[in-house]
Amino acid sequence: MRIELDRPRCEGHGLCEEAAPKLMHLDDDGELVIDVPEVVDGPELDAANAAVRICPVAALRLAAA
Numbered sequence: 001m002r003i004e005l006d007r008p009r010c011e012g013h014g015l016c017e018e019a020a021p022k023l024m025h026l027d028d029d030g031e032l033v034i035d036v037p038e039v040v041d042g043p044e045l046d047a048a049n050a051a052v053r054i055c056p057v058a059a060l061r062l063a064a065a
Contacts, residue, residue, distance in 0.1 A: 001039050002065045003048050005032055010059040016051035023048055038065055 003023065012030035023036045023044060039048045039062075052060045 001045060001048065001062045003034050003037050003039060003051075004061050004063050005034055006059045006061075007032075009057050011057050013056055015054045015056065016060055019050040019054050020044075020047035024051065032059075 010032050012026055012032065014026050016032065017025050023039065024032055024034050027033050036044065039045050048062060052062055
């Protein structure tokens with residue numbers, strides 16, 4: 001699976017970063033950076049799913065790689 005970001009929609013709330021800190025982070029300007037765009041399985045996939053679900057503006061999604 002691949003984490004995709006709709007950058008114009010992202011408001012930098014940071015909830016996704018809290019849900020998946022090993023996969024993404026907010027930079028110094030509050031912009032989301034996807035550190036690991038390809039997520040195969042296991043705990044990382046669970047964290048990616050949590051980040052997608054928690055985003056208040058639906059700026060993240062998982063797509064087939």
